[in-house]
Structures are given as C-alpha cells and as structure tokens.
Amino acid sequence: MTSLESDKILLAVTGWDPEVWQTEFAKSAPKRKLVLDSEADKNDVRYALVWKQRPGSLMNLPKLEVIFSLGAGVDHVFHDTQIPDVPIVRIVSPDLTMRMSEYVVWQVLDHHRLGLRYREQQKQRVWHEDRRQPAAHEVNVGILGLGVLGRDAAQKLRTLGFRVSGWSRRLQTIEGVTTHYGKDGLKDFLKDVDILVCLLPLTPDTKNILSMNIFAQLKPEGPLGAPVLINAGRGGLQNEADILAALDRGMLSAVTLDVFNKEPLPKDSPLWTHPQVIVTPHAAASSSPQALVPEIVAQIESYERGEPLKNIVDKAAQY
Structure with a gap:
C-alpha cells in the first residue's frame, strides 16, 4: 500500500x-x-x-x-x-438529499396551492377569491424513483398530509407510502397520480420515459384538474416536445422542469414562455x-x- x-x-x-x-x-x-x-x-x-x-x-x-x-x-x-x-x-449525502427534498416539497406545494394562478393574478391585478383548494390528503403525489432521494421526499410529503405513492424498478417498502414496482406495476401507479415527481436515474431503460405514453396513462382529472409533472432527475428522461403537446391537449395542467435535454436551456425554447411551465436552472440539488x-x-x-x-x-x- x-x-x-x-x-x-x-x-x-x-x-x-x-x-x-x-x-x-x-x-x-x-x-x-x-x-x-x-x-x-x-x-x-x-x-x-x-x-x-x-x-x-x-x-x-x-x-x-x-x-x-x-x-x-x-x-x-x-x-x-x-x-x-x-x-x-x-x-449519497444528507446535504444533497435534503436539498432535493426541499425542492420537491417546494414545487409540490406551489402547484398544490395554485402558485402559477396567483402569480398571474397578481401580474394582472386580479382579485379572485372563489376557487376551492383541495386539502393535502385529497392529492396523491406519485414519485418515480424510490432511491435515497425519492424515499426522503416521500416521507417529507407524508408529514404534510399528502397521499404518496411510488414506483421503482425493484420492490420497495416505505411506511405510509403505496409502492409499485417493475413494468407490470407502472400502469397501476400512474392511474392514481395527481402530481407526478420524477427522480429516476438516467439509464438506457429510463431515457425519454416522460413521454406521451406515460402521460396518456395518467388519470385525466383530479383535485388539481389534469395532472402536474415535476422533473428534477435528468433532462434525458423527458421528451420535451411531448410535454408541450400534453400541456396543449390538457393532459397535463402544469409542469416544473429543473433539467433539460440541452443545458443551458436554449433561449428560443418554448418552455421559457409557456404559461404553465416553471423552469429552474438545474438547481434542485447542487x-x-x-x-x-x-x-x-x-x-x-x-x-x-x-x-x-x-x-x-x-x-x-x-x-
């Protein structure tokens, strides 16, 4: 030595x-x-x-x-x-894990409490009081990827009262979380999701998984309207053209993206200006x-x- x-x-x-x-x-x-x-x-x-x-x-x-x-x-x-x-x-670091969980909780709460709507209303100086907001226990947050980051985010969301489910390649057990695994479990996982959080690793099997095929399996209507997508995993997991198409067709109601196929995100990308998209610059867990x-x-x-x-x-x- x-x-x-x-x-x-x-x-x-x-x-x-x-x-x-x-x-x-x-x-x-x-x-x-x-x-x-x-x-x-x-x-x-x-x-x-x-x-x-x-x-x-x-x-x-x-x-x-x-x-x-x-x-x-x-x-x-x-x-x-x-x-x-x-x-x-x-x-695998407690600091990195906490940063990711902070990001996921922040974005889930922002969509749950209608952040996009209220920011637009403030911009337009519109006071609108009569929209009902669902309670956390009415909303199912589904997490794609139950590694260290996904498990920690799931547990923190549970403490806020959300119903939480998760999907992983292999069977995982998390107290208070409904878990699914493998190809056969993906369909059952997707059909009950209101907010879909993606924390998967990028591998040959997961490349472009966030595509029209997945969005079509989400339930069309829930307490927040159409489902919400949050991707804080890797840009290669998402088909950005399909995300925009799903938004335009009402298959998704809103999206948060922290990662992109090309980074920095090109200035001419329509994701920058779409009213139902939140863009953050790969900052979820530095x-x-x-x-x-x-x-x-x-x-x-x-x-x-x-x-x-x-x-x-x-x-x-x-x-």
Whole structure:
C-alpha cells in the first residue's frame, strides 16, 4: 500500500470551478494531494473524482482503484466509453438529499396551492377569491424513483398530509407510502397520480420515459384538474416536445422542469414562455464541496481500513 504523500487523487471535472474542490480537500485531507486532469502524474493516481470528465481522461491510470461521482447521478460518467474496470461510487449525502427534498416539497406545494394562478393574478391585478383548494390528503403525489432521494421526499410529503405513492424498478417498502414496482406495476401507479415527481436515474431503460405514453396513462382529472409533472432527475428522461403537446391537449395542467435535454436551456425554447411551465436552472440539488468532500475522504479512509465501499454503481444498470 502506498503512503498518503505519494497517493494522488485526480479531479476530472468540466463545467465546474475546480478551485473550490481543491480548497476543501486541503482542509479535510491535507496529507493527500488533489491534482487536476491537466497536471496529473498518471502513475500515482489512486482515486478519481469526476463530473462530466473528458472522454478518455481516466485511461492509463495503472494504480486507479475507485472512481467517485461528484453528483447524485452517474449517467455523466458513462458518457465516457473508456472507463477503467474499477468500482464507481455514487455520492449519497444528507446535504444533497435534503436539498432535493426541499425542492420537491417546494414545487409540490406551489402547484398544490395554485402558485402559477396567483402569480398571474397578481401580474394582472386580479382579485379572485372563489376557487376551492383541495386539502393535502385529497392529492396523491406519485414519485418515480424510490432511491435515497425519492424515499426522503416521500416521507417529507407524508408529514404534510399528502397521499404518496411510488414506483421503482425493484420492490420497495416505505411506511405510509403505496409502492409499485417493475413494468407490470407502472400502469397501476400512474392511474392514481395527481402530481407526478420524477427522480429516476438516467439509464438506457429510463431515457425519454416522460413521454406521451406515460402521460396518456395518467388519470385525466383530479383535485388539481389534469395532472402536474415535476422533473428534477435528468433532462434525458423527458421528451420535451411531448410535454408541450400534453400541456396543449390538457393532459397535463402544469409542469416544473429543473433539467433539460440541452443545458443551458436554449433561449428560443418554448418552455421559457409557456404559461404553465416553471423552469429552474438545474438547481434542485447542487453538489456542495463543503458538504461532500468530508464524506468522500471518510469513504476513502474506511476503504483503506479494509471496509467495503458504499453505494457502488451497478455498471450493467448504469445506476
């Protein structure tokens, strides 16, 4: 086993400022050297921290043992077709989980309490009192994806009084939540959803899942009118043309999108100006170096004590 001074940790990111990660590593692990892709001595890199790494940047690292994804999802890792055959670890952080649950609860409540309508009424200076608002227990929030993020969001929505259901690839059990799983369970899940929240990972099986096929299986009318869609997972999960068509046909009453097929969202996208669409700039659960670095360091230290890695990615499922 090599010494801490000779071990190097590669930071391979694009679109992020690497300096803040370097600063936090200097605080949490001063004896370990964090190097950038452009300056790395390939022979001494033992761990790699990645976010949308350059294709091929993880090749020719003879001592590489573990790859850590710096986001909740790992689809960005698999965009590189030259990934070494070493374990890939997902980040599971209480900070990241709380940020996502805050976002989901915020958007569910905004739609539930008619935020779009009231903001438009304020803009038009219209005072309209007679619209009935349903109670939370009348509204079923359905969560696509019951991993760590989905489970936490479900539990927080339950405390607010919403009926909550969920769907996942495999059977999950959550107290107070009606759960469905597998292809056979998807139809039963969709038919009772008033607000559909998508927190699925992006994999070959889930790409474009938010399409007309799904929207057509939602119940046409509920306490909020037509169903609402909230996607805080990945942009590749959604067919944006189908979302707009579903809104125009009344199959969806409103939509919140935090992620998009192309980011930043092009200025000419009709999603910007559609009156029933809320756009946020991939801000649901940002990775915080201050919160994540200590957890990564702790995971490395436990691994070096001979303990098993946590949250290892299933490479076949890409999640």
